Structures are given as C-alpha cells and as structure tokens.
Amino acid sequence: MEELTLTTPALLFxxxxxxxxAYTNRFLSYAQLVRTLKDRYEENPSAVAAAQIANLRKRLLLTRTMQELGIGSLFLCVVSMFLIYIGLQIFSAYVFGLALLLLIASLGVSLREIQISTHALELHLGTMEGKKES
Structure with a gap:
C-alpha cells in the first residue's frame, strides 16, 4: 500500500x-413541499395528500441519513489528515478507508431516495394522464 499523504483526503473535500x-437543497425543497402539503391537507383532507406526506416523511429520513453519512465522511477525512500530520500513517489509512465507506453508503442512500422520488413522480404523471384521457 502506498503511503497516504495530506492531499489524498483533501481531494474529497x-x-x-x-x-x-445537493443534499441540503433537496432537503429544503422537501421541507417547502411538506409545508404546502400540510396546508392543503388541513384545508381538504384526502387519502392522496396523506400518502404524499407519508412518502415525503420517508424521503426526508433518507435525506437526513445521506447528510449524516456525508458529514461523517468529511469528518473522518479531517481526522485522517490530522493522523497523517502527527505521523500515524497506518491508522490514518484505516480512518480514510472508513471515510470512503461512509461516502459510498451516503451515495447508496441517495440512489434509493432518488428511486422513491422518481416513483412518486411517476404516480403523479399517471394520475395526470388518467385525467387527460377521461
């Protein structure tokens, strides 16, 4: 294994x-959508709005998980750089490897969240197409 330098973890910054x-922007758009749906649901409760709110709750949870994993990855990159700085090369390599695993997990959760979001949009499009054909 090659020696880890300070620039290697810094590249991930x-x-x-x-x-x-991107995760924060997604979270903010979901927060706005939740507020809108909540107001709409309070005015006219419906099963569709309740299902949309449940879907958004799941997506918000996934977005929070993505953010936590991404922040954990960044944190471990910084720890890895500190360990390199104080001369603990082997330990820094393991910490950096863990940072990479957290980043992979964050991207995996992001992929799952995108699949759920796409499915929700497909349901909306299907509803619109059904009304158009009527």
Whole structure:
C-alpha cells in the first residue's frame, strides 16, 4: 500500500462539499413541499395528500441519513489528515478507508431516495394522464 499523504483526503473535500450542498437543497425543497402539503391537507383532507406526506416523511429520513453519512465522511477525512500530520500513517489509512465507506453508503442512500422520488413522480404523471384521457 502506498503511503497516504495530506492531499489524498483533501481531494474529497470539494466532492463531499458539493454532495452535501445537493443534499441540503433537496432537503429544503422537501421541507417547502411538506409545508404546502400540510396546508392543503388541513384545508381538504384526502387519502392522496396523506400518502404524499407519508412518502415525503420517508424521503426526508433518507435525506437526513445521506447528510449524516456525508458529514461523517468529511469528518473522518479531517481526522485522517490530522493522523497523517502527527505521523500515524497506518491508522490514518484505516480512518480514510472508513471515510470512503461512509461516502459510498451516503451515495447508496441517495440512489434509493432518488428511486422513491422518481416513483412518486411517476404516480403523479399517471394520475395526470388518467385525467387527460377521461
């Protein structure tokens, strides 16, 4: 195994930062949608709105998990850099490996959340197409 340098974990900083920004934007759009659906549901309770709220709750949980894993990955990158700095090369390599695993997990959860979001949009499109054909 090659020796880990300070630049190796530092390379992930920009990637993880961009991913966290995307996750935060997704979270903010879901928060706005939840507020809108809640108001709509309070005015006119329906099973469809309740199902949409349940779907959004699941997606918000996944988004929070994605953010936590991404932040954990960034944190471990910083710890890895510190360990390199103080000369604990072997330990820093394991910590960096764990950071990579957290990043992979975050991306995996993101993929699952995208699948759920896409399915929800397909249901909306199907509803619109059904009304159009009537």
């Amino acid at each position: 920009s990637a993880i930062s961009l991913i966290l920004l």
